[in-house]
Amino acid sequence: MPGRRGISRGLVAPVADSAAGVGYPADMALSQYGSDSGNRRPRVVVVGGGFAGFQAAGSVRRRWGDAAEVVLVNPTDYFLYLPLLPEVATGVLEPRRITVSLPAALPGVRLALGEVDGVDLERRRVEWADPEGGRGGIGYDRLVxxxxxxxxxxxxxxxTEHAHGFRGIPEALHLRDQVIRQLEMAATSDDPDERTARCTIVVVGAGYTGTEVAALGPLLTDSLARRLPGLRGQRVRWLLLDVADRVLPGLDERLARTADRVLRERGVEVRTGESVQEAHADGVRLSTGEEVPTRTIVWCVGVRPDPLVEGLGLATRQGRLVVDEYLRVPGHPDVFACGDAAAVPDSTRPGELTAMTAQHAVRQGRLAGRNVSASLGRGPSRRYRHHDLGFVVELGGREAAANPLRVPLSGLPAKAVTRGYHLLSMPGNRVRTAADWAIDAVQQRQTVQLGLVPHHAVPLESSSPEVPGRWPTQIR
Incomplete structure (x- = not known):
């Protein structure tokens, strides 16, 4: 590939599994890398700086220190704490609160800015496109x-032409500007049909993301509408659509009931059993045939594994990379996979895969780092085992839903658990985040559009894999 940079140095042969298939021979790993022999350090390359990649890189670094080189390849220099993204979109938090510097949070880990678009398993090399259109590449001894x-x-x-996803900071900022701009333009329009369309927001998908966006959204638009005399008497309409028979399908029904109640109390039209049949510049046609005029369509239908997985030429299941219970890719003992990209067997449900959730991604990332270290001769490998400890759902204002250790909570107790959990889980920016929450509780919401992310910069069809998918926030 023209323009490639970063020549791999002295790659070694893969370390073989032990006869028992549980670990790797420590003497083999040490003889290859030998800290006393003057040989170079083993290099571990981690692709992706989301929940799983962040934990994997940190886990290897903690176990090896300077004795190993850990390289993290990611399109941005920050870890994005995705569960709080709806609060950025609705003006509760500033975007830097949920973006944690990777160099600061992972000292000693080398950050390579780029979007990986090629993995050569034979040459043991990763290639990427950097943010300025250049090329980068590096060899590895272990790949995560x-x-x-x-x-x-x-x-x-x-x-793809008229809806926008909800995957990262650019899309959150675009949605915030879009909603504010539409209401401000509606306030100056004399056309009642135009006003109605601009004051209608359609959220497609009543899973975790869509439910939170639809719950927090009315708090932003209500605050803005009170300041715009031109909107006096104008209804701001929020619709939440899903083909499922309830919101938060797949989660505990008690959480779903709490979320449904809060949504309806805030005037959100919850349309279960319905979805979008067609989208156009002036609105959407629902599966019922109803035409809904709107200028804002938020796509929260779900996630699929990064397209990088398809290009590897390896076995997949449900679009995810097949791995064993040690998170190793069969036939490639030097390659591990975790998080949304990996089809990890669920030991609690034989024959099933673990869900694409933050809880699994965090734990799989930690285990991947541990097992990578074991494959290089430090410590034993372990199988992935996990039991869910509960979920938390942020609903804005004084409302939330949570079931820590299967104890259902709502209202202020759930709010305390939810925010406490987020502060403990974030790898940084805790004080600033708590300060923003405190300010939001006593001050009016800031409602200005910054215009930093234009419409064409966040097309749905080219969703950037800068971050892992949006997962339900589980207690881990």
Whole structure:
């Protein structure tokens, strides 16, 4: 590939599994790398700086220190704490609160800015495109694939042209500007049909992301509408659509009931059993045939594994890279995978895969780092085992839903658990985040559009894999 940079140095042969298939011979690893022999350090390359990749890189670094070189390849220089992205989109938090510097949070880990678009398993080399259009590449001794996921698309006419996903900071900022701009333009329009369209927001997908966006959104638009005299008497309409029979399908029904109640109390039209049949510049046609005029369509239908997985030429299941219970790729003992990119067997449900959730990604990332270290001669390998400890759902204001250790909570107790959990889980920016929450509780919401992310900069069809998919926030 022209323009490639970064020549790999003295790659070694893969370390073989032990006869028992549980670990790797420590003497083999040490004889190859030998800290006393003056040989170079083993290099571990981690693809993706989301929940799984962040934990994997940190896990290897903690076990090896300077004795190993850990390289993290990611399109941005930050770890994005995805569960709080709806609060950025609705003006509760500033975007830097949920973006944690990777160099600061992972001292000693080398950051390579780039989007990986090629993995040569024979040459043991990773290639990427850097942010300025150049090329980069590096060899590896161990590879951890934690590329995450992108927006899940459905063959619905007009969706890729007129809807936007909800995957990262650019899309959150675009949505915030879009909603504010539409209401401000509606306030100066004399056309009632135009006002109605601009004051209608359609959220497609009542899973974790869509439910939070639809729950927090009315708090932003209500605050803005009170300051715009031209909107006096004008209804701001939020619709939440899903083909499932309830919101938060797949989660505990008690959480779903709490979320449904809060949504309806805030005036959100919850349309279960319905979805979008076609999208166009002036609105959407629902599966019922109803036409809904709107200028804002938020696509929260779900996620699919990063397209990088398809190009590897390896076995996949449900679009995810097949791995064993040690997170190793069969036939490639030097390659591990975790998070949304990996089809990890669920030991609690024989024959099933672990869900694409933050809880699994975090634990799989930690285990991948541990097992990578074991493959290089430090410590034993372990199988992935996991039991869910519960979920937390942020609903804005004083509302939340949570079930820590299967104890259902709502209202202020759930709010305390939810925010406490987030602060403990974030790898940085805790004080600043708590300060923003405190300010939001006593001050009016800031409602200005910054215009930093234009419409064409966040197309749905080219969803950036800069971050792993948006997962339900589970207690881990």
């Amino acid at each position: 694939l934690a590329a995450g996921s992108v927006n899940k698309l459905l063959p619905i006419p007009g969706v």
